Amino acid sequence: NRVIRAPRGTELSAGSWLTEAPLRMLMNNLDPEVAERPEELVVYGGIGRAARDWECFDRIVEVLRRLGDDETLLVQSGKPVGVFATHPDAPRVLIANSNLVPHWATWEHFNQLDREGLMMYGQMTAGSWIYIGSQGIVQGTYETFVEVAKKHFGGDASGRWILTGGLGGMGGAQPLAATMAGFSMLAVECDESRIDKRLQTGYLDRKTTDLDYALQLIEQAGKERRPVSVGLLGNCAEVLPELVERGISPDVCTDQTSAHDPLNGYLPAGWSLGQADERRQSDPQGVVKAAKQSMARHVEAMLELQRRGAATFDYGNNIRQMALEEGVKTAFDFPGFVPAYIRPLFCEGIGPFRWAALSGDPEDIYKTDAKVKELIPDDPHLHNWLDMAKERIHFQGLPARICWVGLKDRARLGIAFNQMVKSGELRAPVVIGRDHLDSGSVASPNRETEGMLDGSDAVSDWPLLNALLSTAGGATWVSLHHGGGVGMGFSQHAGLVIVADGTDAAEKRLRRVLWNDPASGVMRHADAGYQIARDCAREQGLDLPMLDS
Amino acid sequence: NRVIRAPRGTELSAGSWLTEAPLRMLMNNLDPEVAERPEELVVYGGIGRAARDWECFDRIVEVLRRLGDDETLLVQSGKPVGVFATHPDAPRVLIANSNLVPHWATWEHFNQLDREGLMMYGQMTAGSWIYIGSQGIVQGTYETFVEVAKKHFGGDASGRWILTGGLGGMGGAQPLAATMAGFSMLAVECDESRIDKRLQTGYLDRKTTDLDYALQLIEQAGKERRPVSVGLLGNCAEVLPELVERGISPDVCTDQTSAHDPLNGYLPAGWSLGQADERRQSDPQGVVKAAKQSMARHVEAMLELQRRGAATFDYGNNIRQMALEEGVKTAFDFPGFVPAYIRPLFCEGIGPFRWAALSGDPEDIYKTDAKVKELIPDDPHLHNWLDMAKERIHFQGLPARICWVGLKDRARLGIAFNQMVKSGELRAPVVIGRDHLDSGSVASPNRETEGMLDGSDAVSDWPLLNALLSTAGGATWVSLHHGGGVGMGFSQHAGLVIVADGTDAAEKRLRRVLWNDPASGVMRHADAGYQIARDCAREQGLDLPMLDS
Ligand SMILES: NC(=O)c1ccc[n+]([C@@H]2O[C@H](COP(=O)([O-])OP(=O)(O)OC[C@H]3O[C@@H](n4cnc5c(N)ncnc54)[C@H](O)[C@@H]3O)[C@@H](O)[C@H]2O)c1
Numbered sequence A, B: 001n002r003v004i005r006a007p008r009g010t011e012l013s014a015g016s017w018l019t020e021a022p023l024r025m026l027m028n029n030l031d032p033e034v035a036e037r038p039e040e041l042v043v044y045g046g047i048g049r050a051a052r053d054w055e056c057f058d059r060i061v062e063v064l065r066r067l068g069d070d071e072t073l074l075v076q077s078g079k080p081v082g083v084f085a086t087h088p089d090a091p092r093v094l095i096a097n098s099n100l101v102p103h104w105a106t107w108e109h110f111n112q113l114d115r116e117g118l119m120m121y122g123q124m125t126a127g128s129w130i131y132i133g134s135q136g137i138v139q140g141t142y143e144t145f146v147e148v149a150k151k152h153f154g155g156d157a158s159g160r161w162i163l164t165g166g167l168g169g170m171g172g173a174q175p176l177a178a179t180m181a182g183f184s185m186l187a188v189e190c191d192e193s194r195i196d197k198r199l200q201t202g203y204l205d206r207k208t209t210d211l212d213y214a215l216q217l218i219e220q221a222g223k224e225r226r227p228v229s230v231g232l233l234g235n236c237a238e239v240l241p242e243l244v245e246r247g248i249s250p251d252v253c254t255d256q257t258s259a260h261d262p263l264n265g266y267l268p269a270g271w272s273l274g275q276a277d278e279r280r281q282s283d284p285q286g287v288v289k290a291a292k293q294s295m296a297r298h299v300e301a302m303l304e305l306q307r308r309g310a311a312t313f314d315y316g317n318n319i320r321q322m323a324l325e326e327g328v329k330t331a332f333d334f335p336g337f338v339p340a341y342i343r344p345l346f347c348e349g350i351g352p353f354r355w356a357a358l359s360g361d362p363e364d365i366y367k368t369d370a371k372v373k374e375l376i377p378d379d380p381h382l383h384n385w386l387d388m389a390k391e392r393i394h395f396q397g398l399p400a401r402i403c404w405v406g407l408k409d410r411a412r413l414g415i416a417f418n419q420m421v422k423s424g425e426l427r428a429p430v431v432i433g434r435d436h437l438d439s440g441s442v443a444s445p446n447r448e449t450e451g452m453l454d455g456s457d458a459v460s461d462w463p464l465l466n467a468l469l470s471t472a473g474g475a476t477w478v479s480l481h482h483g484g485g486v487g488m489g490f491s492q493h494a495g496l497v498i499v500a501d502g503t504d505a506a507e508k509r510l511r512r513v514l515w516n517d518p519a520s521g522v523m524r525h526a527d528a529g530y531q532i533a534r535d536c537a538r539e540q541g542l543d544l545p546m547l548d549s
């Protein structure tokens, strides 16, 4: 079995940092610390791959090593298909992954092409070489919880608690994100091994099988204004109705069980894990029916907690839809997390900005952390995140940092990092990028673009323009994907990564690219009619020809 | 009613030729000589528009007039949404039209967004500002017939004849294209006014209601080796079986009735036009049934003619499918025109290359015609086309020329035109572009990518990469559309236009862009396993990293 790990240090194996960077980031995506199943080239998110197969991987590496600074490599669903003459300000790599003509954009058709070796699922940051491990999900969840605090509690979460379910792959980030944001959390999880895993990594503080004790811990923490997270072994469809019964309400209520997959993702009330495993084989229809009935009870309890004052939202697991199908007519009375908390950020171009130190030296990241605090002195949540992240998040692969910043800050930060490279303050160049899930780069009507003000949820002109603009501006690599996050047929999205190598040429590109990219998100939201975005566009002096019509 | 016509001559109303060019070409698309319904901004192909509405049109013009040479305008479904800082080698305009997230990519959803003013149908060259009138369809049909002659008759069509049906909007180009390619043609058309229209424009030579006389004209022409086109007033579903009965076979057999639309597009055997009109209101189901039954007879006759030796093919009107549904099991025994005749051209990057003279002076086009003949001395079909086009095709709007040339010629021609601008031989710059229907720029499984060798018909990574590459190389404007030609859900495709303004900078861009674009088509076909493309790639020295694996 091959073990891939990006080279560290300042010695180049490619012709320049502009080609060394994609090389290292491709390898970093396959680092065993980063990738879920590196032997299959799977980085994260089911079957999100970094390259189509090992032969393609080797050939990409080979091409990047020889690629000139006026050449561009084309990657088609993880396969290096061509090298073309461009110019120094053009991207070095252009990537298109998993794109299918709409009428054929299904998992069936994709899987067939995948089996035949003709395609690859790129997810969002797997096939575009800018995944940085679980820091991303912790930060995204933190950011959501901070917004919850801002919207409902004047920005102060102390003494407040969140009730949720599910401590799985993504949901396991909830307790750490909650305590970072100042909330206590009660997380109901039916699988003890999931609770234990989060205890071990320090993401979760306590475990119990006793609801009374759990509530006591939360109450105690509330009094002391010292947030605690508690994993309660139990079933949401039992625990939530019980809380309603007892008249106990959290301040915030959400859920991250895998409700989107009623066969495998949600344990029906009253069932044991073993029982469910068995019945999944012998009676899958029965499992689905039982799970959906339990979800209906679960959602009814959430609705009641909402009526009693809890800030309640769907965390993208489709549980409202399931309950609706089981007859809970009011299921959609609580909102999805994007329209409720994330969209106002997107309106200012705020999203999952991130960077990685090509040197491999954690000090390079700590220095950039300090630089961010220096350049954005007035954002306590951001400072808090940086401090907590340094303390509690282990780097996976190349040291990297994620933090949600917007139009007014991204280019400033990128230019500052570039100067730090130039001055020698950082040991080597950094790459700067973001998730495809961002302000101007995604059309995904069941998630990022759910319920747009003007009904333009499904219009995917925007992410395509975003990719063209990043290419025109001179990002180092640009990607266009389909199906990330929500699966085949349901999203189109674009990515970019740009190298800060300390040169003046890079500074010019950074100034354009890291401005235009979030600006295109502000533009998209201003066009949809969001006032925050229109105000932001005016304040930042964007040139949007139809803004006033 | 506003009448738009592009400015002619050398005086600029915008800041440079790089912005004057999209300005004039946008206007040219709306020239009454060019556009089908200019008052609604409809250029061609149903509702293919040049801009979303008149306000958007005015604003685009306004922006182009002030746009700097380091700025880029973004157009989203015909609306100018933003201006961003880029650099002189970046495109001046980036366009995304009609793109929808696949699950929502239907006419219903599109029409709703369109009604609400949120989208626009861009077709292929309407929303991307490089439609040049009916010359395109004549040339495409000519090219197909020339390939038929090459494949079946050693390149010599003389004394041979084509049997077809339909002289409508597109089909009316058949007789002119046939005689240009050296074939005689018998075209069966049930609507006399359609025949008369083609006589008037000189596209058709003769009209008759008598099959015997028609066959006599064709036979006479064959003997004299002087091709003639004859419009026969009749019904294909009657005339073709009659020919079979009599034992008369053409050399080539195809059809361009509107069989794709059995309600409105195909007259059932034995019916009058008036009768059909009436029954469409009173009994639409009955019309569809009768039309499809007639199509079945029509296709059975085509199959029999094929068995008797006629080169028979479907011209993209879906008549095989209709016959299949009526029980003609062998309907797909004759091929579609793309796999049969066009794909081999695509394998060498050959496709609908075109250019327009911004001066408005026809002499500028005639000079480029001569230059093409000088630079490509060894292609008699091309010379023939250029001579015939000059003689028989009227310019619509700005003088323009289309001719199918491939990888080995496009950049050479572009650079030569640029030199002619530089030297003053041409009065003003020319723009150079192509249809979206081209070698590397479209994924359309029911037409351009039907039956790809490796089954990759629906993979749309390729047109997306094509657009990104044209952007990286420095085309003047680049477009990404959805649904052109075959409708919502069924295609994704990219376009580019580049200005030859006589500068050295333009020459560099032309060298890259007009090489990379057809090269990406050769790459796409080489990747799918076509030997012609693989050979072409090797001969032309393309750098395709996985070509030999
Ligand atoms: N919108 C977003 O951005 C976003 C982000 C992360 C996750 N999600 C969604 O959140 C959900 C969780 O994701 P994940 O990766 O953590 O999934 P996962 O399958 O790894 O974890 C789900 C957890 O829920 C537990 N569970 C199932 N039924 C339960 C019940 N009745 N009571 C208590 N616990 C129960 C399971 O034991 C498991 O640990 C998914 O639906 C995912 O799509 C959405």
Ligand SMILES: NC(=O)c1ccc[n+]([C@@H]2O[C@H](COP(=O)([O-])OP(=O)(O)OC[C@H]3O[C@@H](n4cnc5c(N)ncnc54)[C@H](O)[C@@H]3O)[C@@H](O)[C@H]2O)c1
Pocket (backbone or CB within 6 Å): B165, B166, B167, B168, B169, B170, B171, B172, B188, B189, B190, B191, B194, B234, B235, B236, B237, B255, B256, B257, B258, B259, B260, B261, B265, B266, B267, B268, B269, B315, B316, B317, B318, B447
């Ligand atoms: N694949 C391609 O690139 C391509 C290009 C052009 C056209 N087409 C297809 O070709 C077809 C024709 O296109 P169009 O724009 O010319 O359509 P159109 O509707 O303008 O013309 C169709 C003509 O067929 C005649 N007709 C109908 N039924 C007949 C019958 N039974 N016998 C004789 N004549 C009959 C009609 O009177 C009409 O003049 C369409 O299906 C179109 O989609 C495909």
